[in-house]
Amino acid sequence: MYKKQILILCGVLFTAMIYSQQGFVHEQSKGYVWPEEKNVHEKLDSWQDLKFGVLFHWGLYSVPGIVESWSICSEDVDWIPRDSNVSYEEYKRWYWGLKDQFNPVDFDPDQWSDVMEKAGMRYAIFTTKHHDGFNMFDTKESDFSIAKGPFKNHPKADVAKFVFEAFRQKDFMVGAYFSKPDWHSQYYWWDYFATPTRNVNYKIERHPERWDKFKQFTFNQMQELMTNYGDIDILWLDGGWVAPPRQDIDMDRIAAMARSNQPGLLIVDRTIRGKYENYQTPERSVPAEQLPYPWESCIPLSSDWGWIPDATFKTPVEVIALLIEVTAKGGNLLLGVGPTSEGIIQPEVEVILKEIGDWLKINGKSIYNTRITPHYHSGDVWFTADKDSKTIYAHYVPENDKKIPSVIEWEGNTPKKGSKVTLLHIQKQVKWTVDGNKTRIVLPVIKNHINLPLVFSFETSR
Numbered sequence: 001m002y003k004k005q006i007l008i009l010c011g012v013l014f015t016a017m018i019y020s021q022q023g024f025v026h027e028q029s030k031g032y033v034w035p036e037e038k039n040v041h042e043k044l045d046s047w048q049d050l051k052f053g054v055l056f057h058w059g060l061y062s063v064p065g066i067v068e069s070w071s072i073c074s075e076d077v078d079w080i081p082r083d084s085n086v087s088y089e090e091y092k093r094w095y096w097g098l099k100d101q102f103n104p105v106d107f108d109p110d111q112w113s114d115v116m117e118k119a120g121m122r123y124a125i126f127t128t129k130h131h132d133g134f135n136m137f138d139t140k141e142s143d144f145s146i147a148k149g150p151f152k153n154h155p156k157a158d159v160a161k162f163v164f165e166a167f168r169q170k171d172f173m174v175g176a177y178f179s180k181p182d183w184h185s186q187y188y189w190w191d192y193f194a195t196p197t198r199n200v201n202y203k204i205e206r207h208p209e210r211w212d213k214f215k216q217f218t219f220n221q222m223q224e225l226m227t228n229y230g231d232i233d234i235l236w237l238d239g240g241w242v243a244p245p246r247q248d249i250d251m252d253r254i255a256a257m258a259r260s261n262q263p264g265l266l267i268v269d270r271t272i273r274g275k276y277e278n279y280q281t282p283e284r285s286v287p288a289e290q291l292p293y294p295w296e297s298c299i300p301l302s303s304d305w306g307w308i309p310d311a312t313f314k315t316p317v318e319v320i321a322l323l324i325e326v327t328a329k330g331g332n333l334l335l336g337v338g339p340t341s342e343g344i345i346q347p348e349v350e351v352i353l354k355e356i357g358d359w360l361k362i363n364g365k366s367i368y369n370t371r372i373t374p375h376y377h378s379g380d381v382w383f384t385a386d387k388d389s390k391t392i393y394a395h396y397v398p399e400n401d402k403k404i405p406s407v408i409e410w411e412g413n414t415p416k417k418g419s420k421v422t423l424l425h426i427q428k429q430v431k432w433t434v435d436g437n438k439t440r441i442v443l444p445v446i447k448n449h450i451n452l453p454l455v456f457s458f459e460t461s462r
Contacts, residue, residue, distance in 0.1 A: 032293040033274050039264035049369045050122035053334045057127050057305040060098040060134045062341045065308045069132040073198050103150040107343030109166035115345045119353035120360030123173035125236050126163045133184025136160055141221050144184050164229055175234025176225050180242035187214035215249050226261040240271035251276050290329045290372050297326050300336030307338035316355035320453055324395045328382035330372040363424050363455040366393035375412035383413050394456045408441040415458040424455045
C-alpha cells in the first residue's frame, strides 16, 4: 500500500510538472484612479524611475517543484495539475504535509540580492503568503509557517525579514506580496463544506461571524507585515476575486492601518480598479499600446513563477527586449524568479541575469528614469526619452537573433540637425543621414559584440 501511494504521488508530480507551464492569469483592470495622497504620488513617481524589478515566489510548492498553490484548487481546468488516481482530499493532505519537508538550510538572501543587483534590478517583491496560506514570515496568527516547521531553529527562520533587509541594504524598494484568499484558513475554506472553487466555500450572508473572523485574521497579518519588518514600499495584493461586493475584506481599514505605519506606501490591489490599485499589473503580457498611467508587466523568467526542475528560461535577449518594449510603452518589468527549495538562486539563472545586468551597465540610462515619447515604435526600434524630453534613446532590437545589419533605419524621432548620435555600446558617435522622415544609422565595426540590442542617444528635432 505504501509503495502504491509513492507511485501515485510520483504520477502527481509528473503531471504537475507538465501543467506547471500554464496557470491562472489576472486580466488587466479597466481604467485607472490616481491616488490622492501627495506622498503616494511621490513614491509612485520614484517607482516609475526604477523600471526593472524581481518577484520571488517561494513556498511549499518549491519542495516538489510544482505550480504554486493552484494544485489544491478543485477547479476542472487543464492547467491545475492533479493525478486522477488520487482523491482530492488525499492530495490536499499530501500538499499540506509538505510543511514538514520544507527545510531550506542553504537559504541565502544576500546571494539573492547580489544576483539581482548584478542583473540591474531596482526593486524586489517577496511572496509572504500565497493562496495556499503557507506563511513565509513569522506570523502569530497561524502555525502554518516556515518559522514553525523544521526550519524553525535556523537563525534566519523568519525569512521575509532577512529577504527585505538584504535588498534594503542595496537600496532596493521592497514590497510584500500577500494573498487575500487563504485556502488553509478555516475562515476561508471551512472544512464543514467542500472546496469546489478558489472562492470562500460558505455563504458569507449566512455565516457573517466567520467572515468577520477572516477579515480580522487578514487585517492582523497585514498589520504584522507593516509593523514588524522595517520599511516597506509596496503592498502587492493578489487574489482579485476577493473583492466587494461579495468578498469584502474592508480595504479602507487595511489601507489606513498600512499607511499609518508605512507613509507613502504603494498599495497594489490587483485588478480592483480604484484608489488602492496604485499601479496596474498585466500578467504574462505587455499592453498593446502605451498607457498614460503607472503599470507593470509581471512575467516569469521560466514558464512558471516558482522553481520547477528542468525549466526552460527566457534568454537575455528576450528579457532585454521585453524590458525595452515595456519601458517604451511607459511601464515597469517585474521578472518572476523562483528560488530553489534549498533557498538559493540557481546558477543557470545567475548567468542569464548577469548578462542582462552587463547590458544595463552600458545602456541603463536609456531605461532608468526615462519616460515615454509620443512616437515610441518604428519597426525593430523602440524609443524612450529623458524626463526633460531633450534626449531620445532609440533601441534597436534584433529580430529573432538575426545578424545585426550594417545600416539601421527608423521613422519619426528625427535627430536634431547637426547633433551627435551616440552608440552607447562603444560610447562613440556614428554616421547618420535623414531622408524625409527616415533616419539611417551606419554602424561601425563592433568587436566582440554579442547579438544584443543596440541603443543610440541623440537630441530630437521636435
